[in-house]
Amino acid sequence: MSKVLTPALAVTSRTTIRRRRDLPIAGEVLVKEGDRVTGSQVVARAQLDGELRLIRVAEVLGIPASDLPAALRVAEGDHVEEGAQLAELRGLWGLFRTTVLAPISGTVEFISSATGHVGVRAPSIPLNLTAYIAGRVVSVEPQRSVVVEAEGTFVQGIFGVGGERLGQLRILPISGTTKLTEDHIPERAQGEVLVGGHSPTSGALAKAARAGAVGCITGSIDDRTLRDYVGHDIGVALTGDEAVSMTLIITEGFGALPISERVLTTLGSINGQIVSINGATQVRAGAQRPEIIGPMVDSVNPHDIRERSLSVGARVRIVRVPYFGACGVIAELPHELGRIETGAMVRILRATLDDGRQVTVPRANVELV
Amino acid sequence: MKTNPTELKTVLVTDCGSTTTKALLFERRDDRWHQTFRGEAPTTVEEPTADVTIGAVNAFTEVQELSGRAIVNDGEPPFVLTTNDPSQGIDLYLSTSSAGGGLQMLVAGVVRNITTESAERAALGAGAIVMESVSADDGREDYERIEKIRHIKPDIVLVTGGVDGGATSHVVEMAEVLVAASPRPRFGDTLKLPVIYAGNAEAADEVVQILSKKAQVVVVPNVRPTLEQENLGPAREAIHEFFLSHVMSHSPGYGKLMSWSPVAIMPTPAAVGDIVQMYATQTGQNVLCVDIGGATTDVFSVFVDKAGVHAFNRTVSANLGMSYSVANVLVEAGVAHIARWLPFEISETELRDRLRNKMIRPTSIPQTLEDLWLEQAVCREALRLSLDHHRSLAIGLEAKREKGIADVFKQSSERYELVDLMKLDVAIGSGGVLSHAPSRMQAALMLVEGFGLQGITQLAVDSIFMMPHLGVLASVHPQAAREVFENDCLIYLGPSVVPVYPVKRQVQGALATVFLDEKEIGSVTTGAVTQLPTPSTGKGVIRVVPSHGFVDVGAGPGKTFEREVNLGECGVVCDGRNRPFVLPEPRAAAQRGVFSNLGLIGGGTHV
Numbered sequence: 013m014s015k016v017l018t019p020a021l022a023v024t025s026r027t028t029i030r031r032r033r034d035l036p037i038a039g040e041v042l043v044k045e046g047d048r049v050t051g052s053q054v055v056a057r058a059q060l061d062g063e064l065r066l067i068r069v070a071e072v073l074g075i076p077a078s079d080l081p082a083a084l085r086v087a088e089g090d091h092v093e094e095g096a097q098l099a100e101l102r103g104l105w106g107l108f109r110t111t112v113l114a115p116i117s118g119t120v121e122f123i124s125s126a127t128g129h130v131g132v133r134a135p136s137i138p139l140n141l142t143a144y145i146a147g148r149v150v151s152v153e154p155q156r157s158v159v160v161e162a163e164g165t166f167v168q169g170i171f172g173v174g175g176e177r178l179g180q181l182r183i184l185p186i187s188g189t190t191k192l193t194e195d196h197i198p199e200r201a202q203g204e205v206l207v208g209g210h211s212p213t214s215g216a217l218a219k220a221a222r223a224g225a226v227g228c229i230t231g232s233i234d235d236r237t238l239r240d241y242v243g244h245d246i247g248v249a250l251t252g253d254e255a256v257s258m259t260l261i262i263t264e265g266f267g268a269l270p271i272s273e274r275v276l277t278t279l280g281s282i283n284g285q286i287v288s289i290n291g292a293t294q295v296r297a298g299a300q301r302p303e304i305i306g307p308m309v310d311s312v313n314p315h316d317i318r319e320r321s322l323s324v325g326a327r328v329r330i331v332r333v334p335y336f337g338a339c340g341v342i343a344e345l346p347h348e349l350g351r352i353e354t355g356a357m358v359r360i361l362r363a364t365l366d367d368g369r370q371v372t373v374p375r376a377n378v379e380l381v
Numbered sequence: 382m383k384t385n386p387t388e389l390k391t392v393l394v395t396d397c398g399s400t401t402t403k404a405l406l407f408e409r410r411d412d413r414w415h416q417t418f419r420g421e422a423p424t425t426v427e428e429p430t431a432d433v434t435i436g437a438v439n440a441f442t443e444v445q446e447l448s449g450r451a452i453v454n455d456g457e458p459p460f461v462l463t464t465n466d467p468s469q470g471i472d473l474y475l476s477t478s479s480a481g482g483g484l485q486m487l488v489a490g491v492v493r494n495i496t497t498e499s500a501e502r503a504a505l506g507a508g509a510i511v512m513e514s515v516s517a518d519d520g521r522e523d524y525e526r527i528e529k530i531r532h533i534k535p536d537i538v539l540v541t542g543g544v545d546g547g548a549t550s551h552v553v554e555m556a557e558v559l560v561a562a563s564p565r566p567r568f569g570d571t572l573k574l575p576v577i578y579a580g581n582a583e584a585a586d587e588v589v590q591i592l593s594k595k596a597q598v599v600v601v602p603n604v605r606p607t608l609e610q611e612n613l614g615p616a617r618e619a620i621h622e623f624f625l626s627h628v629m630s631h632s633p634g635y636g637k638l639m640s641w642s643p644v645a646i647m648p649t650p651a652a653v654g655d656i657v658q659m660y661a662t663q664t665g666q667n668v669l670c671v672d673i674g675g676a677t678t679d680v681f682s683v684f685v686d687k688a689g690v691h692a693f694n695r696t697v698s699a700n701l702g703m704s705y706s707v708a709n710v711l712v713e714a715g716v717a718h719i720a721r722w723l724p725f726e727i728s729e730t731e732l733r734d735r736l737r738n739k740m741i742r743p744t745s746i747p748q749t750l751e752d753l754w755l756e757q758a759v760c761r762e763a764l765r766l767s768l769d770h771h772r773s774l775a776i777g778l779e780a781k782r783e784k785g786i787a788d789v790f791k792q793s794s795e796r797y798e799l800v801d802l803m804k805l806d807v808a809i810g811s812g813g814v815l816s817h818a819p820s821r822m823q824a825a826l827m828l829v830e831g832f833g834l835q836g837i838t839q840l841a842v843d844s845i846f847m848m849p850h851l852g853v854l855a856s857v858h859p860q861a862a863r864e865v866f867e868n869d870c871l872i873y874l875g876p877s878v879v880p881v882y883p884v885k886r887q888v889q890g891a892l893a894t895v896f897l898d899e900k901e902i903g904s905v906t907t908g909a910v911t912q913l914p915t916p917s918t919g920k921g922v923i924r925v926v927p928s929h930g931f932v933d934v935g936a937g938p939g940k941t942f943e944r945e946v947n948l949g950e951c952g953v954v955c956d957g958r959n960r961p962f963v964l965p966e967p968r969a970a971a972q973r974g975v976f977s978n979l980g981l982i983g984g985g986t987h988v
Contacts, residue, residue, distance in 0.1 A: 037565075061531075064561040066523040121561075126553050126587050131561055171741045235733035247709030248676075248700050249740045266737035295743055296399065296676060296705045331742045333735070333752050354753040355819030358746065377745045 021168040021263070021301060021379070023274050025281055025309040030161045031145050036060070038155040039139070045152055049143040051178045051288050055158045056141040062118060062134030069112045070128020073101045077128030086130070090120045098130055144176055145288045145305050165282050165306040167263075167275055169229065172291025172302030173242055173251045174259030177205075179226040181306065183283045184208035188270040192230055194219045201225040205287055205304070207279050211268045214240040221258040227289045229279070229304060231264045231271030238266075252292025259291040261302040269337050272381065282306040328363060328378040335373060339381060340365035382462060382643050383472045386858040391463060393444065393452065393471045394850040395437050396649055397424055397478040397638075400675075402433075404440035405850045406448060406471075407865060414861040416847055416869040420444035425634070426480040432634035433480060434459075434641075458641040473857065474642050477849040479649035481632050484509040484624050485567060487535040489559060491517045491542035491551040494796070496580065499604040500541040501774060503579070503613040505695045507620040508648030509537070510677075515558070517542070517551045523558055530562035536628045537620060538564070538574060538596070540588065543581030545606045552580045556591040563595050566627070573597040575623040579604045579616040599623075609778050609795065624648060644857055650679055650695060652852025657681045657809075658693045659855055660866055666806035669832070671764060672846070673812035675704035675743055678763050680771040684799040687779055692799050694775035698767040703814050704743030707759055711736050714762035721964055722758035722830060724973040724982060725751055753819070757827055760814045764831025768800070775799040802835040803881075803935050806944075809871065811843035818842075822912070822979050825874045825951045835881050835960050836935030837925060839946050840874040875915060875949035878925055879956040880905055882932045884963075892957055893934050896924040904928075905955040908965070910975040913953040921948050954979070 039058025049055060069084075070077045083099040086092060092114040099112045118134040143149075147162030182204045186196050192209035194216050202224035210231030212220075217237070220228050239245050242254050263275050287306040294300040322328075322345060329339045340363040350360035352374060359375045383389055392407045402425075406418040420443025425436035438459050445452040451461050451469040461470035486509040490497030493516040504511050512533050515526050538559065542552030559576070566574045576596040578588050585600045592598045601615040625645055629635045639646055647655075653672060661668040661683035670681040678701040686692040700709040711719065716729045735755060739745065747753040779795040808828050810816070818824040825840050847870050855862035880892040891904040895913055898921050903913040905925075915921065923946050930939035958964070965971045976982040 061563070063524065064527055066527065066558065066561055068523075122557075124557055124591075126591070127550060127557060129554070129557055131557070234730060235737050236730065238737075245708075245712040247712040248706050249708070249743075265741060266734040293741075295741055331738065332745050332748050334749050336738070353749050354747055356746070356817070374746050374748055377748060379742075 021170060023167050023278050025165045025278050026163065027166045028161060029145060029147070029164055029166050029305055030150070030159055032157055032159045033141050033144065034157045035139070035141055035155070041152050041154060041156070041158055043149045043152065043158060045149055047149045049147065049149060049160060051142065051144055051146045051286065053143050054140040055143045055149070055160070058139045058141075059136040060139050062136050063116070064121060064131050064133045065115050065118075067098060067112060067115065067130045067132065068128070069099045069130045072112050073099060073110055075101065075128070077125060080123070080125070080128045084123065084130075086120050088120050088123055091118070092120060092132060093117045098132075144290075146286075146307075162305070164308045165278060165304075167278055167304040169261035169263045169291075169302035169304070170265055171249070171251075171293050172259060172261040173238070173246070173254045173293075174227075174256045174291040175252050176288065176290045176292075177226040177259050178286060178288050179203050179205040181205050181207060181279060181283055181285055181287045183276070183280050188231060188273060188276055191268070192216045197223060199223060205229065205289055208271060208276070210264070210270045212237065217241050217258070217260065221256070225258050227259045227261065229261045229263065229271075229275075229289070231262065232267055232269035233260070233262050234268070235266055249293055249295035251294075252290065254291075259289050261289065261291050261304065264337070265331065267337070274381065279304065279306075281309045322361065322375065322378070322380070327381050329381045330363075330371075330373055330378055332373075332377040335365065335371055338365050338367075340371070343370070345375075382474070384643055384857055386860065389472050389858055389861070390467060391450075391471045392473045392475065392854060392858070392861070393441065393460065394474075394854055395440055395476045396652075396849040397426070397433050397437065397476060397480045398649065399480055399482065400424060402436040402440045403846075403850075404437070404444050405847055406444050406450075407850075407854060407861065409861070413868070414864045416865050418444050418448040419845060420447060424480050426632060432637075433478075433632065434634045434637050437476070437638060460641075473644075475644050475850075475853045475857065476638060476642060477647045477649045477652045477853050478629065478635070482510070483650070484620075484628055484648050485512050485534075485536050486510070486539060486620070487512055487530065487533060487537075487564065488514045488539045489516070489541070489555050490514070490580075491555065493518050495608065496541040496543065496605050498774065498776065499611050499613065500539050500579070500616075502611070502694065503604050503616040504539055504620065505697060505774070506613060506651075506654060506693065507617040507624070508651030508654065508695075509620065510697055510699055515555070517555060523561075526558050527562040530559065530564050534565055534567040536567050536575070537623045538576045539616060539620070540576060540578050540592070541580040541604050543584060543603075544608055545582045545603050547581055549581055549584035549587065552584045553587050553591065556588045560591055560595050572627070575599075575627050577601060577616060577619045577623065579619075611778060621645070621648075621651070644853065647849075647853045647856070649849045650697065652849040653679065654681050654693060654695050654852070656848050656852040656855055656862060656866060658683055658691070659859060659863065661693075662691050663863060667801075667804050668807045668809065669800070669805055670809040670848075671767065671811065671815075672843075672848070673760060673763055673767075673810075673814055674702050676700070676702040676706050678702060678767040678812075680767050682771060682775055682800055684775070684801065684804065686777040686799060687797070692775075692777060694771065694799065696767070696771040696774050698763075698770050701763045701767050703756065703760060703763070703812070704739060707736050707743075708740040710759050710763045710766070713766055719755075719758045719762050721968050722761050722972060723754055724969055724976045725754070726969050727755070756814060757818070757823060760827050761831035764827065765833065768832055772798050772800045802833065802838075803933065805834070805836070805838050807839045807841060808832060808834060809841045809843060811846050811848060816842050816844060816846060820981065821872070821874050821949070822951050822954075822981060825877065825954050826910075826975070826979060826981070829877045829879065829954060829956055830962075833960055833962060834877050834956075835879045836933070837923065837942055837944065837946075838877050838879075840877055840949070840951065840954070841871045841947075842874065843870055844872050873947035873949040875951040875953055876923055876946045877954040877956060878905055878923075878934065879960070880925075880927060880932045880934045881960045882929070882938075884959065886931055888929065888932075891928045892932050893928055894926045895953055895955065896926070897921045897953070899924075902953065903955070906957045909955075909957045909978065911955045911957075911978050912951065912980070913955060915948050915952045917948060917950040919948055920945055922946075923953065
């Protein structure tokens, strides 16, 4: 039988973190194994093909493709500036001239004798790939990728939007149960990653972004506020490419759930330090959760959590109604299937909630905290 | 390994899905084939294992433990083949696969609703997900098409365009656009992108000359040799060959997996399509089958077209699903459409947040009835949206009567929707939300309401989603596949009866009377949804007599409909709500009435 693990988002102040940095196309790796790198350091670079414009030259000139060579003023491989003449057709006695100009600067990549089209390629776009996390280069694939390893603090969120960013962590002076409003956001937060509270208002997020924050980490968010922030409804749990200036990471879920003590405690121990964050979330095979990566803390946090098996005495949070958001301790893990209110027979557990209630829930509906 | 059907007695089949690898054992016992044992294990195509065979062997091991039959060994292949002792080992191993995102394709054509649409049907029928389709008439500028194409990484590209003997310039231009965009293949980026050309034969040389700079091109007969003819077979075969040689062979561990079987690995949806087609053709029925998963919803249909041919179609709605994509159903359908199926009131904020939480914790399950009904409401909308999508692509082409300058324009009026719910014989539901609904009546109601069924339709669910396995088994032993499909795979729920009538008619009282084996068992009442009890197994002849001359139950207005049906535990589900649905207000109360009548609320006949 394969081993079944219960999902738990990592919250740990001391772990080994590896991040593979891949170029999308072959390029140049700038570091070697053993090098120490900072998060913002460029470790590899490549040249991405520029945009290719297809210009219907023969069509514009009103001539068959076979007549195009006589009208062309450029050849394959020529560099042209925007507005330069690509082709010209002179009418009767040269009075009526029709010209086709280059819509962009670039190189003439091809001239099609079949269609009379000319392709102009814009200059290539340099791509600089940073290390993202501060650490040591542990492997290099020439022209392709670099793996950076670090010992440090690692906290996963449940959902995020916005991509990789580096910033200075700032724990807001509010409790985890406080609803995050504009009043809690500092006037200046240039380059900072703000942490705290839950259910931010749209105004709070807008103010944080205006103040220059590069990240906001909070307990939960309601669906409408997320839509306001991103500018559209997110349909599929595949994020990270949103056009937002501030990466947003929620640690608990949708609705009004306070940011957990374990996250606050763990991040509190690296307050003021530079962290790497990424809101990219992919909730399917090969799941990716948003993350906060910071320097290592000497003392091991008692709240450290990594994925593990369920056991009696383990602390869990329930992630579905009717006990959504409630935390407690596992009291019993019956072997036999149990019938739940829906009528389904499923694997269950019994837990004692923090408010003293004894509840039975499907094992699929808990996560370790 | 044996492949002769007469020698086969034990066949092990896996379906390597994105998340789970499911192994099923099929055995011939007591003169018929049975599905006997089932094992599953997480699919291991992703890092850190990155070898699909590890998950497959784990699934074999579970089958071995459950069955007591010696199956796994340490050799290569890692299973025991039968010798003299028929109680040990297997005769044959087969597999399907959709791991790693399945087969992903880009299709290109010239005219959106002619060649591009045929290309999409060819790709979908071969089991692919169409990532993007581009047409010369799609309203985009060339640079927009190029920009779109260059950012996707398809496994295979299918290029079509033009009828044979027609103009060549547009399809040649499309080839230039492709070369300009130069998309990279998903796997093995040192390889040239596989491109299949299935367009105007006269343009083939020019297209190959242009494309071969950047791609590995094969030419097959045109998918649309004439405006009124479609020829999808050669393109589908070429897709399957590239799937094996370029996609499967570069996926982690698949080289080894392929060496374990004498039969080619099939894309999962293609295998499902095959078994659905086989069932429809052999039983002479129109069939609609849906597989609703966590991320995507596949719809398969076989309807007899106007030429009398069983026309098969498959579509995949890539972002309609019950977990990863659940919030996309919310986005596409809207809150009001989902809430209309609920027998209780819920605020918009609560509904949205609950579905978002399901999206981010996709393996969680509903514990309360209200939460279950919410997921089932989402399922109804996913069915509705995916059927809409399917109808737009499942198009029949009627032969032209005359040739003339207006042929191209006439063509649009000669396309017709193949899916006609009034002519639908069997609706099959598959996927956890339907197959594992705590009550079969819930599954029946999801099919009736989600698809908006009309007339008389047999309802069924796939017991444990074994259709992929049966599809590939059918390629070796069609009889075995059919026996298991009808006896172990399909669970008949009973027929639904939905009379329809012109919306301008005001009707009250009975719409139709229902007879089973010549005995009157009840009637369908306007606006009401009820259940008429029947024996839960076996077959019976159902006769439905409309109460008014304008009421249609499937045989035409006012006409009696009679046919043999498979009976099931839901009896006859009678829906007296006219189509399209206009649900009464307040909706929650109305839906509470429906649930109550069917025993889904209040301790009634809960089945």
